[in-house]
Amino acid sequence: MLFREFKCKEVINIRDCKNLGRVVDFEFDECRGCICKLFVREKLSCCNLFKSEAQVTVNYNEIKQIGPDIILVDVKC
Helix, strand or coil, rough: CHHHHCCCCCCCCECCCEEEEEEEEEEEEECCCEEEEEEEEEECHHHHCCCCCCCEEEEHHHEEECCCCEEEECCCC
16 A cells, blocks of 8 residues: 555544544654554644644554555544
8 A cells, every 4th residue: 555545544533433634644663664653633624723733643553444445543532
């Protein structure tokens, strides 16, 4: 999977079914050859238009499933 395909996926928290946003970056461990963390930027809505964008960090072990359109995660808020 290419990064441009990966960053188009919505990230959903299965604890509360909240849409966390989209993947904007990830941390890669080149020694082990795997992704360590995902960085997800929240979607802006009209309510928080003037607030700075929040970023959520998702550890690799919190990723439960990567599907064709979404990534399901289990993140404690």
